[in-house]
Amino acid sequence: MKLATGTTVITNGTLVDGTGRPPVRDAAVVLTDGKIAYAGPSAGAPPVPTQTERIDARGGTIMPGLVEAHFHPTYFNVAALEDLDIKYPVEYVTLLAAANAKLALECGYTAARSGGSLFNIDVWLKKAIEADICPGPRLASSGREICGVGGLMDWNPDFRKIGMDGLVLLVNGPGEARAAVRKLVKDGVEWVKTYPTGDAAAPDTNDHHTLCMTAEEMNAVVATAHNHGLKVTGHCRATEGIKNALRAGYDAIEHGTFMDDESLELLLKRNVPCVPALYFEYASIERGPEFRMPQKVIDGHKETLEGGAESARKILKAGGKLGMGGDYGFAWNPHGDYARELTFFVRYVGFSPMEVIQCATNNGADILGRGHEIGTLEAGKLADVLIVDGDVLADISILENRTRFIAVIQGGIVKAGRHA
């Protein structure tokens, strides 16, 4: 991705740098050749060349670009399971993914980690974004997901003879788990996304207390992935599934819904990040009836929402690492609504706006494996900056409203917002 050339200075705003340090009123942020040269009080800012571009933050907030830590670029208006795999051909889904990536950037998300993709679209989307062919967040890709045969992601009946081609690699036993990871190695993914457990969405055979992979399969996934330098994550709701994942050596946990003391201890021991993705649960409960969602599915979401919120509070209190992101792309939880996750964590889960911003910037960058490059506004990092017209610490929901963005900046280049 190209970097800007020259100098830009952002003034007249409050700096919230993503580290969790107190906000700095009347701040200045200086960007030189696409990187941050200075971020701090305007009184201490270094002199800038005469040929400097100036951006007025209008008394608002200067913060790092947001990181969506569980992004599904290929989901689009999903209202039924079939919409996830066989609704559209790969050609059309690729275009949808490019449109979703552009939208995410316009929503202030300058980086994202894919939480699973149809075919190998996110790997190529990432390449296209890096080559400046299409705009989007700096992406970490995961390609097809891995699930046990008969598990949550294996819903097409055998008589149709279509398997789950495109969305999931189905495995029976550690041998097939190794083979699936080896295929992903060739596909070029960075993360291997697995399904250790079921979900409220499938109450009959794969609910949120059901295991969808064996510990042996998960151990084989991790050993093979780590051997090739890939990281492993998984959809983990049931307590036993969380423990299997942590014992197997997973590098992240998605959802982490029913976390008991032992699983929390395992999580903290290696500082494994967790991405709860809770607004999806809330939206499913609130808007499910509109989409004829069965009552037992809605009841399951109520249970996973409460469990997930409690686990997130426990992890925060214990000093663990949480990322913000969440399964956007469903009809009741569409792309573009990403920042609702942040508001939800403040208003419903009880986090402070500063804690949520740290999770959505610094922690997100760490989860991507790019914490040394992005995620905070500190000298030397890439200039991925969000300038917001308003005080996000006073009202975090401002981040849901793109018209409040003065500039969304990637590598020092203004990509979206009023200033674009």
Ligand SMILES: [Zn+2]
């Ligand atoms: Zn997901």
